[in-house]
Amino acid sequence: MPLSFNAARPNLLAAPGVAWLVAFMVVPCVLVLSYAFFERGVWGGVEYTFTLENFARVVDPLYAKIFLNSARIALTATVVAILIAYPAAYAISRAPRMTQPILLFFAVLPFWSNYLIRTYAWIVLLNREGLINNLLRSLGYTGEPLSMLYTEAAVITGLVYNYLPFVILAIYSTLSRLNPELMEASRDLGAGPVRTFLRVTLPLTMPGVAAGGVFVFVLSIGNFVTPALLGGGRFQMVGNLVYDQFLTANDWPFGAALGAALIATMIVLLLVQARATAHASGERRGEAAQ
Amino acid sequence: MLLAASLAAGAASAADLVISNWDGYMAPDIADAFKAATGLEIEVVNHATNEEIMGKLMASGGKGYDVVFVSSPFAEILNGQGLAEPIDKAAVPNLANLYPEATTLAYDPGNSFSVPYTWGTTGLCYRSDLVQGTPDSWLNLLQPTDALKGKTTMLATDRWLMAAGELAKGYSVNEKDPAKLEEVKNLLIEAKKTLLAYDDTTFYSKLVSGEASLVHAWDGWCNYGIGENKDIKFVVPKEGSDLWIDTIVVMKSSEHKDAAMKFINFILDAKNHAWAAQNILYKVPNKAAMDSLDKALAEQYPNMAMAPADLVKYELLRDLGSAQKDYSRIVSEIKAAN
Numbered sequence: 001m002p003l004s005f006n007a008a009r010p011n012l013l014a015a016p017g018v019a020w021l022v023a024f025m026v027v028p029c030v031l032v033l034s035y036a037f038f039e040r041g042v043w044g045g046v047e048y049t050f051t052l053e054n055f056a057r058v059v060d061p062l063y064a065k066i067f068l069n070s071a072r073i074a075l076t077a078t079v080v081a082i083l084i085a086y087p088a089a090y091a092i093s094r095a096p097r098m099t100q101p102i103l104l105f106f107a108v109l110p111f112w113s114n115y116l117i118r119t120y121a122w123i124v125l126l127n128r129e130g131l132i133n134n135l136l137r138s139l140g141y142t143g144e145p146l147s148m149l150y151t152e153a154a155v156i157t158g159l160v161y162n163y164l165p166f167v168i169l170a171i172y173s174t175l176s177r178l179n180p181e182l183m184e185a186s187r188d189l190g191a192g193p194v195r196t197f198l199r200v201t202l203p204l205t206m207p208g209v210a211a212g213g214v215f216v217f218v219l220s221i222g223n224f225v226t227p228a229l230l231g232g233g234r235f236q237m238v239g240n241l242v243y244d245q246f247l248t249a250n251d252w253p254f255g256a257a258l259g260a261a262l263i264a265t266m267i268v269l270l271l272v273q274a275r276a277t278a279h280a281s282g283e284r285r286g287e288a289a290q
Numbered sequence: 291m292l293l294a295a296s297l298a299a300g301a302a303s304a305a306d307l308v309i310s311n312w313d314g315y316m317a318p319d320i321a322d323a324f325k326a327a328t329g330l331e332i333e334v335v336n337h338a339t340n341e342e343i344m345g346k347l348m349a350s351g352g353k354g355y356d357v358v359f360v361s362s363p364f365a366e367i368l369n370g371q372g373l374a375e376p377i378d379k380a381a382v383p384n385l386a387n388l389y390p391e392a393t394t395l396a397y398d399p400g401n402s403f404s405v406p407y408t409w410g411t412t413g414l415c416y417r418s419d420l421v422q423g424t425p426d427s428w429l430n431l432l433q434p435t436d437a438l439k440g441k442t443t444m445l446a447t448d449r450w451l452m453a454a455g456e457l458a459k460g461y462s463v464n465e466k467d468p469a470k471l472e473e474v475k476n477l478l479i480e481a482k483k484t485l486l487a488y489d490d491t492t493f494y495s496k497l498v499s500g501e502a503s504l505v506h507a508w509d510g511w512c513n514y515g516i517g518e519n520k521d522i523k524f525v526v527p528k529e530g531s532d533l534w535i536d537t538i539v540v541m542k543s544s545e546h547k548d549a550a551m552k553f554i555n556f557i558l559d560a561k562n563h564a565w566a567a568q569n570i571l572y573k574v575p576n577k578a579a580m581d582s583l584d585k586a587l588a589e590q591y592p593n594m595a596m597a598p599a600d601l602v603k604y605e606l607l608r609d610l611g612s613a614q615k616d617y618s619r620i621v622s623e624i625k626a627a628n
Contacts, residue, residue, distance in 0.1 A: 040615070045348045062619070066626045129499040147440055150487045232487025233446045236625035247341050248448055249618035 029263070036256035046252055054257035063241065067261070070237040073152065073227075074220035077159035081216045082209055084160065085167035089208075092168070093175040100176075107168045115162065119229050122158055123149060126230075150232030158226040163219055167212030174208030175201075207277040214273040218266045238262055305333035306549045310343050311359040312336065315536075316557075317565045324556055330549050340364045347373060352541040356550045362535040363449075363609040365404040366397045370609075374403040375540040381551035384558035391598040392575035395535065396606050404537040405554050408510075408572040411533055411596075411604050412450055413526040415494065415512035417519070420503040428458035428527045431506055432481040439484045441503040443496060446488035448621040449607055451478065453532050454506055463532045463605050466613045475620045479627045488625075497522055508534070509593045513571035516591055524593045526604075533604040535575075567594065573601070 036054050041047040057063060092103045110118060125131050126149040133145040148154060178201065186196040224239030233240075238258060245255030313336040317323065321332045337343035340361050347355065352373045360368070368374040379385060385393075385401065398404045414425050422437065431454060434442050445451055453463040455474035465471060486502055494515030496502035507515075512524040538557065540550040557563060560578035567574050567583055571591055574580060575598065588595035610617060 041348075045345075062623055062626065066622070069626070127499070128501045147486075232443075232485075232489065233625065234482065234485065234487060236622065240625070241622060244618070244622070247339060249614065250341055250344070251615065251618065 033256050033260045033263070035253045036260050038253050040251045040253050045250070051253075054253045055260075057254055058257050058261050063258070066236050066241055067238055069235075070221050070239070071265075073156060073235070073237065074159070074217045077156050077163070077220045078213045078216045080156065081160045081164050081167045082171075082213055085164055085171055085212060086209065089168045089171035089175055092172055093178075104169070104172065108165045110161075111165055116225065116229075118162065119158055119226060122154070122161070122230055126154055149230065150234055152231070152235060154230040155227050155235055158230040159216070159220045159223060162226070163216040166215045166219075167209075170212035170215065171205060171208040174205040178204055207280045210273050210276055214269050218269060221265070222262055306330040306546050307332040307356045307553055308335065308354060309333070309357045309359075309553070310335045310337050310346075310355050312338070315359060315566070315570065317562070317569070320562075323562070324553065327556060328549075328552050330552065332553065344368075347541070352543040355541050356544040356546050357553055358539050358541065359407060359536060360539060361607075362395070362397050362404070362406075362537050363607055365537045365539050366609045368539055368541075369398070369403045373542050375542045375544065375547055375550070376403055377401055377405060377540070377554070378547070378551045381548065382555045382558065384555045387558050387560055387563070387576045387578040389575050389577045389580075389598040391602045395602075397535075397608060398537075404539050405558070406575040407536045407538050407557070408566055408570070409533065409535045409575050409601060410509040410573050410593075411526055411531040411601060412445070412453065412506070412508055413512075413524055413531055414504060415497060415507035415515060415522060415524050416504040417497055417500070417521050418523050419521040420500065425504060425525055426528050428454055428529050430527070431504060432458050432477060434484050434504065438504055440486050441501075442485055442505060443487050443489040443493045443502050444481070444485060444506040445493075445508075446490045448617050450506070450508075450532070451488070451621060451624070452617055453607070454478070455481070457527065457529045457531065460529060464608045464610060466610065466616070468616070471616060471620060475623060478624045482624060482627060494518075494522070509596075510570060510572035513591045513593065517571075531604045533601060533606045535606070 035046050037050055037052070039047045039049045039051050039053075058067075088107065092100055092107070095103055123130070127133075128145040128147060128149070130149070132148065136146070182200055182204070183196055186200045187193075191199065221237070222239045222242075224237065224243045227233075227235045227237045227240055239262075242255050242258045242262065245251045245258060249255075307330065309332055311334060316334065321334060324330060324332055335355075337346075343355075343358055343360060344364055344367065347358065347368065348371075352368075358368075365374065377385075382405070385405070388401075388406070392406050392409070393399075393401055395401075395406065414428075414431055416425055418424075420441075422435075425431070430438075431442055431444070444454060449463075452471075452474060455478045456463050456465050456470075458477060459470070459474055461470050461474065465474070486496070489496065489505070493502065493505040493507055494511055497505055497515045498518045507524070509524055512522065515522040516524070538554055540547060540554070544550055558576060560576065560582050563574050563576040563579035564582050566572055567579060568587065571594065573594060573596065583594075
């Protein structure tokens with residue numbers, strides 16, 4: 001009896017969380033996604049006649065192009081975020097134990113303010129009459145003001161800025177758990193710092209890089225606020241397309257089909273990442289056993 | 291328990307009317323003023339967009355709302371769906387305050403199911419100190435001179451974005467012919483290359499800061515820029531513009547139709563209707579209200595003085611029915627173009 005209670009306890013503890021997710025995440029998502037199989041009413045709304053046409057529209061070259069373009073922007077943001085986050089996480093993990101929590105605190109600090117406010121702050125910085133251009137002018141620059149806002153680079157900057165803390169945390173967590181003896185062993189065996197990093201540290205921290213990277217990618221590809229504000233509406237991403245279908249075009253079924261495609265993409269990526277992580281940790285256990 | 295019961299009873303009986311409107315589109319003390327005048331309680335709820343309130347009304351058959359403020363194409367839809375209550379003319383004597391032009395509007399001649407609240411047009415809002423000459427054509431926006439490249443914005447909402455191209459080509463703002471829409475699309479894709487941004491909400495502040503020099507704007511919103519910088523001016527291009535109208539509709543499902551008619555009559559009172567003109571700087575189709583305005587207002591904001599006869603020359607935005615899909619697709623293509 002006590003044994004079976006112990007076995008059941010994890011399930012009991014998980015129950016409130018699972019119930020919450022099912023009631024407020026799974027059920028609403030399934031309801032909305034089920035619209036994808038019906039027709040748009042003449043006056044908007046949903047007409048309950050079964051159709052697969054909405055899914056056919058998702059793969060129409062126009063929308064497929066928007067999808068691919070979003071993926072490209074999200075991928076660029078992911079790569080840039082990793083390139084910035086890895087050295088930062090590395091530096092934090094090498095800092096004295098006492099200062100590490102302080103450094104991590106600063107890395108996460110931006111999260112304490114509202115996403116919209118942080119994005120608007122970039123508008124204040126980047127616009128043609130903004131802080132950066134004014135600073136340049138006061139430094140004696142007399143040419144045309146730089147057009148930094150409403151560009152793809154501005155959108156990518158906004159995405160990287162907003163999701164960077166996730167990547168720093170994910171990479172830091174794998175770096176801090178790394179056994180320093182492995183690096184020492186590598187150096188004792190004659191490998192230089194670069195080789196040690198490339199052959200030992202980097203491969204062992206790939207799960208953190210992958211987790212952070214998938215996070216940035218998944219959040220970026222569905223983002224609609226950043227492209228609208230920092231891209232000036234000139235860059236259509238899937239998120240904007242879904243938003244438009246629900247709120248302007250009043251085509252809920254097509255919006256639902258686009259949403260389903262987006263969620264499917266995310267699930268595939270998360271599964272791949274989970275498998276890669278499991279694979280990597282399995283490999284490590286295998287190596288340790290040898 | 292008793293407390294809960296009395297609270298629930300209180301909530302149910304508190305409001306005689308539930309009114310949905312855009313935030314800030316009526317006087318903040320309207321409920322108190324209406325209660326003082328009629329003894330009736332109103333509850334004002336806000337919607338951010340036409341689409342949002344339409345979604346709610348369609349889902350509930352209109353239940354839960356007595357009076358809604360929507361733009362005219364949506365009033366047309368509500369009537370088409372049988373959700374709009376006919377206006378009881380006898381209960382709304384203040385209808386006599388409306389300009390004659392406001393009683394013969396094509397989507398609802400004779401104000402049978404809707405009453406116009408505000409009206410206006412769309413045009414070019416510009417910094418006269420930064421733009422050479424006086425802009426007078428949609429092509430000034432769509433095919434700007436080199437000096438203006440990267441300093442123009444366009445409205446992002448599909449109907450107005452399309453209208454700029456349609457008017458430049460001399461087509462109807464409700465055009466449905468695919469070949470003509472294709473031409474409009476190509477024109478707007480070319481125009482996109484010269485744009486700073488698509489902007490529905492902050493275009494006038496871009497003019498004030500000097501970030502933009504010439505923007506596609508609703509007349510009332512251009513006034514917000516004019517209020518901050520007197521070099522900002524508004525012009526309706528020579529090819530014409532659209533006429534937009536925000537209306538008041540009573541829901542057929544309302545159980546307080548008499549109170550709803552009293553509310554409409556209250557809004558149409560010259561003093562109450564003038565509030566919108568004075569505070570949101572939109573023209574109102576109410577002659578008595580417009581005549582009561584301080585002349586200084588029209589001097590500061592010249593487009594407030596546009597005569598109703600001139601305003602109604604522009605083509606009304608009408609509901610597109612199934613062609614709305616084509617508009618959405620074209621706008622997606624424009625936004626996705628490089």
